[in-house]
Amino acid sequence: MSTPTLEKSSGAPEAAQSNDDHLITLTMRVRRFNPEVSDEVTWVDYELRMDPKERVLDALHKIKWEIDGTLTFRRSCAHGICGSDAMRINGRNRLACKTLLKDINPEKPITVEPIKGLTVLKDLVVDMEPFFQAYRDVMPFLITKGNEPTRERKQSAEDRERFDDTTKCILCAACTTSCPVFWNDGQYFGPAAIVNAHRFIFDSRDEAGEQRLEILNDREGVWRCRTTFNCTDACPRGIEVTKAIQEVKRALLTRRF
Numbered sequence: 001m002s003t004p005t006l007e008k009s010s011g012a013p014e015a016a017q018s019n020d021d022h023l024i025t026l027t028m029r030v031r032r033f034n035p036e037v038s039d040e041v042t043w044v045d046y047e048l049r050m051d052p053k054e055r056v057l058d059a060l061h062k063i064k065w066e067i068d069g070t071l072t073f074r075r076s077c078a079h080g081i082c083g084s085d086a087m088r089i090n091g092r093n094r095l096a097c098k099t100l101l102k103d104i105n106p107e108k109p110i111t112v113e114p115i116k117g118l119t120v121l122k123d124l125v126v127d128m129e130p131f132f133q134a135y136r137d138v139m140p141f142l143i144t145k146g147n148e149p150t151r152e153r154k155q156s157a158e159d160r161e162r163f164d165d166t167t168k169c170i171l172c173a174a175c176t177t178s179c180p181v182f183w184n185d186g187q188y189f190g191p192a193a194i195v196n197a198h199r200f201i202f203d204s205r206d207e208a209g210e211q212r213l214e215i216l217n218d219r220e221g222v223w224r225c226r227t228t229f230n231c232t233d234a235c236p237r238g239i240e241v242t243k244a245i246q247e248v249k250r251a252l253l254t255r256r257f
């Protein structure tokens with residue numbers, strides 16, 4: 001295991017040095033894989049001086065910008081909105097941009113690796129295509145038949161509330177890639193696709209609920225869920241993922257939604 005370090009500038013003025021008092025030294029242990037160079041996976045330790053109030057994403061940026069520009073990961077908004085930087089941090093799926101260093105025990109090496117169950121393309125980047133294919137398969141858009149309205153489609157506050165929780169999904173894949181069923185069977189639709197089906201099945205304006213339920217009645221659909229709650233624990237948006245899956249199962253049995 002190699003340990004690149006970030007050298008401190010020796011000629012720093014005293015005033016600037018005292019401003020560093022709040023910084024701590026920590027180790028980021030990152031899983032590296034570059035198939036263009038080698039088939040081997042390596043774990044590399046990076047020693048950094050960081051403010052514990054900074055985030056894991058800041059530490060990854062520091063590595064990339066100051067130590068090793070080849071480190072590869074996805075991120076865009078840096079504020080928990082785009083869903084692109086889900087990764088396994090200390091063995092748990094989290095968004096790097098929403099995880100403060102002080103909250104994950106920076107006294108021990110912080111392990112960072114890609115989310116599980118999807119093919120790793122390079123370092124922390126996985127192939128998201130199977131995940132998005134499952135999302136597309138549940139038809140995540142409003143479907144209505146005929147009689148195009150000339151005004152907006154109205155909905156009561158109660159009806160809107162019915163699917164409010166599942167509108168919060170940012171498609172980060174933290175839930176699906178924390179699910180043991182998905183790890184063992186990549187064909188399973190997975191929690192995120194079911195959450196996004198739920199968002200439309202329970203929308204009073206939508207008219208394709210039956211169709212979506214039949215799609216999820218498939219052998220790789222909702223019945224594969226073993227209610228382990230990993231998905232609910234992993235969701236950075238606090239969505240009650242397992243509850244949404246249970247509601248879809250119930251709707252399949254009762255055909256009431």
Ligand code: SF4
Nearest residue numbers: 169170172173175235
């Ligand atoms: S349900 Fe939560 S964990 Fe799953 S994809 Fe959506 S935001 Fe991410």
Ligand code: FES
Nearest residue numbers: 078080082083097
């Ligand atoms: S970078 Fe957009 S959610 Fe983290």
